[in-house]
């Protein structure tokens with residue numbers, strides 16, 4: 001409790017006995033939460049544990065069925081987010097509420113522009129005020145460009161500045177680090193520490209436990225919509241936290257790697273370009289292996305995969321599968337040839353939200369359930385869906401539940417289940433565990449290993465170094481748009497990956513990968 005006020009002081013916010021039901025789901029079962037001034041409080045739980053629902057209730061976006069919310073000693077009933085904002089509550093959601101075509105100043109003061117007696121906008125005064133807000137949190141933002149042109153991290157700071165301009169006392173950050181590089185996350189943590197010193201209470205949601213140990217004072221742990229723990233970070237271990245969250249121990253989340261000795265080449269890729277001015281990448285993919293694509297954000301990993309499957313133009317590429325040339329002119333042709341890609345941005349590219357979980361898992365896998373008569377074997381489809389939902393611990397009343405009603409993490413599990421079910425000889429997983437809780441991560445790793453055990457090959461693009469090192473048999477490291485080296489055996493370790501990801505041959509210098517490095521104000525956010 002460094003800057004946090006003593007626990008005898010009046011809580012800034014206190015929730016007690018909060019319940020909330022949706023059709024078929026009791027999302028919250030009497031949840032309590034207490035936030036002090038100057039405290040960074042982690043809200044932790046598996047996908048579907050109820051974190052977003054609690055946040056929405058605090059923000060007046062949803063109304064609890066039962067229970068009390070006390071703000072600064074006063075019971076409150078918010079009927080809208082606007083109500084909550086007026087009482088000093090600000091939420092930075094994963095999907096920002098900024099208008100991409102407007103600059104930071106216009107976004108911060110949207111709907112409440114300062115005007116002079118003639119009704120003219122006091123743009124200069126607002127720009128000064130905005131600059132003051134960014135100075136207060138110690139970041140530099142270009143105020144003259146549309147926010148759509150800013151990085152995700154910079155957009156997040158605009159959201160935070162907007163909340164500060166509304167005099168927040170409570171700031172809620174819902175998985176803010178998910179889209180950030182470690183360097184950007186370090187900058188966000190510095191901003192959070194600054195706000196803590198100012199006495200603002202922060203509720204922080206993250207699936208990265210190491211971040212919670214780095215930045216938080218106390219942790220409230222939810223499981224299945226109920227409190228299972230409240231602990232100061234200082235008196236808690238990582239193992240204990242995981243056990244409270246998932247209700248069991250997770251010994252080793254990475255299954256043992258298979259023997260790589262005699263693997264046949266399944267695919268060869270030559271002359272791939274992530275962009276027209278980048279060098280060319282060549283690699284082979286072996287049956288039964290997981291090949292990692294590692295590198296900094298923007299190093300060309302995803303684009304090279306997209307070039308491979310024909311989703312990005314790549315004149316001159318040459319790809320063979322089983323020794324035969326294949327023309328992968330577009331993703332449909334790639335799928336037909338046996339290459340499937342799980343996209344990074346699953347919400348927009350992956351799911352048909354109004355459709356059921358079962359339909360979403362089956363949608364491009366119907367062939368495996370289709371009888372010779374052309375009819376679909378629904379029993380088989382149901383069984384397979386149930387197995388996958390169990391394995392990935394998809395939290396939902398049943399397989400007919402529309403995916404639109406699932407928590408964010410559970411939506412991702414459905415897309416992953418679809419691709420695990422697809423049984424393509426080659427699967428490309430782009431950031432497969434982003435936003436996924438620790439328990440399910442271990443299951444996803446196991447299912448990936450099971451697939452490679454059957455001879456499938458997987459390309460795993462990931463920004464998580466432990467996952468790359470723990471899961472991959474070989475790792476292609478990208479630097480400035482192209483593969484700079486392929487590591488395997490003893491050379492496949494975090495330091496070597498960092499060394500090749502940041503430059504060819506010099507010591508690791510850091511931006512992009514863990515561990516976090518605190519960096520100075522206004523430091524560039526990109527490598």
Ligand SMILES: Nc1ncnc2c1ncn2[C@@H]1O[C@H](COP(=O)(O)OP(=O)(O)OP(=O)(O)O)[C@@H](O)[C@H]1O
Pocket residue numbers: 022023025026027045046047048049050051052053054395396405406407408409410
């Ligand atoms: N609008 C809704 N309709 C039906 N069920 C809902 C709705 N919103 C949430 N739920 C259900 O409530 C439960 C809690 O969901 P919530 O989004 O709060 O989880 P979460 O802890 O934020 O998960 P994640 O880590 O995946 O974001 C889930 O079972 C979810 O399916």
